[in-house]
Amino acid sequence: MKVTFPHMGNAWIVIQTLFESLNVEVVVPPSNSKQTLTMGTRLSPESACLPLKLNLGNYLEAAKEGADTIVITGGIGPCRFGYYGEVERQILRDAGYDYEVVTLEPPDGSLLGLAKRIRYLAGKDNSWAQILKALRFAYRKSVAMDRVEDLIHAARPRLPIPMETEKLYHDAKRRLAQTMSDKGVQDTVRWVQENIRERQEELGTPPEGFQKPLRIGIVGEIYTILDPYTSMGLEEELGRLGVEVDRSIYLSGWVGNHVFQGLAPGYRSIKSYPSHAKPYLPHFVGGHGQETVGAAVKFAQEGVNGIIQIFPLSCMPEIVAASVLPKIQEAYKVPIMTLIVDEHTGQAGIQTRLEAFVDLLERADLQRGIGQTRGDVLSVEGR
């Protein structure tokens, strides 16, 4: 058995760790690329959402490296993602790929069923204690991964040479992927911290009139938030434009909630979002629709300069969220922009819109500086 799984940003680091600590052979599919998308789109229903197309592409590419079993998480709706596994299995089978698909969820609510599936993946040689230990370690790694990402978010607008920051990020990811000890994990985080501090010291004290970077909160559908290929490098791009980004969902928060059923809080818990969303969307709507609204409220209360919502074309929960965001924009006088991506989205288009948005925020920020309110500069395009 050779296990593979779909990509979603840096999640591969954590998943790979999990299987390797259980001595299960695992194939990390090649990173998401144009080719992944083209291959996946060819097999997908035209109107499927973008993540499904990329998933299929990942499986096809992993098959070339001998993978024969797919692991994904599931759900019981109402978001489409919960039904991906079955649809993907049928599509692959018809296309002549003999994949076994294991969905990590309690089938029809049966925990025993879930245990069986885990057992199937982990093989006979691993005790439950070992499995638990591996899960815990992978989880701690995901928390560290999130901390590194956060540090990079802060570093991007503050350090002068973007290339260096990206290299630091890249190296940190590689180190995290390789290390199999808690010490190694902690060291990596510290190493990133020190690196950033050193570079800042080299810069000396900030010059007169140094402005704090603008802050933008990113909310939306988890796949598009976490996967830079899908978002056209949204975070990096904003960083280059001098913006510090924060986002509604971090991998460990999702893992804590989705996989550990809320038993582990994650680096940044997503638990408070529903209550933040309450005045605007009191009911959950599947996926992370309500979280998107809640996070937007939270960001607005924290005083970010702007908010960006991103989601794949036709994503149902996010469309609901998008239709209530204008109220938050109005209530908090915070500009909100919506980015919708599909397989035709071009880098250039996104870049232009980001530049325009940041431009708008800068002007608004300046005005606020001289004692004016932001008034009506709120008619941001995008809806």
Next chain:
Amino acid sequence: MKIGFPRALYYFDYFPFWAGFFHQLGIEVVTSPPTHRRIMEQGLKKASDETCLPLKLLAGHIQALRDVDAIFLPRMVSVEADTYNCPKFLGIPESLFPAVPQGMPVLTVTLNWRKGKRRVLKDLTVFGVELGKSKSDIRKAFLEGQEWQKRYQDSRGSGWDFEESIRKIERTTKGLADLPAISSIPPKVQTIDRQRIALVGHSYLTQESYANLNLVARIRERADVELTEHVEQKEVDTHLLGLRKKLFWNHAKQIFGAGNKFVKDQEVDGIIYLSCFGCGTDSMIQELLARKAREQHKPYMVITLDEHSGEAGLVTRLEAFLDMVERRRAHEGNISTYGERLDRDSNTL
């Protein structure tokens, strides 16, 4: 008190329940008129671009409700155990506030059968109390609503047209004489040389004759038509069994179960799946059903509606499909449908 019920989306399946419920409570319910051009235009103006056609129509119907004291927009999370409605149903009414006229109150209540009957009754009671009704009033109204809904559901096999069945139910329950048999009910006996075409899809698309450009009537010119609603629940359930994982959307279950039955039914010569742009659940179900149809070499076509769908495109595609089915009937199915895969790409009208 007079409340408005938009003639869109859940109207097409669940209106009987609400009509019975409010009738028993002595609250008058008015519906918006059948869709016409202005309703569609108003809807497009007030709904977000990204959403699907049925929600845009709902936005239009909300604005078309005149002379009412409030608009009723229930949050219908789930209508049976273990399933959900589409996520967009869960975001109603909030996502449709922009379409509600200034100053117009909105009434809403959550209906969630996932949590069982007691919970449903409890939620309805809280809602009823706000309307100044007593607990026992609500109980009665709930039963009445269920009765209406059941009658409607039972009439599915024979009832042709939703509007007609509603009128009929209303009349019988209000103790008025039954209407004479409705002439538009198609004869049950199949005329031998006519094709039999199954039309599957969300009720609010297949029954929405304005938006679907009169599709049902058009097919009926050349063929007998079967609808998702005509299939009995038991049969729907048996035809869901082949799935490894249970479907968790109520409508999707109906559509796939009925569609799968039609695929296997020798009497049915072809299947048309009516969908609309941006429908998330259809994007999955349509794929699953296409596979079944291909396995059985059953002619299968997807029609995807949007607000720009034109008559010319529809007629051409429909004619081509029916011609193909005709040819196949003539040759007793010797032609593989692989050569005529109409179910993929360029299904835009």
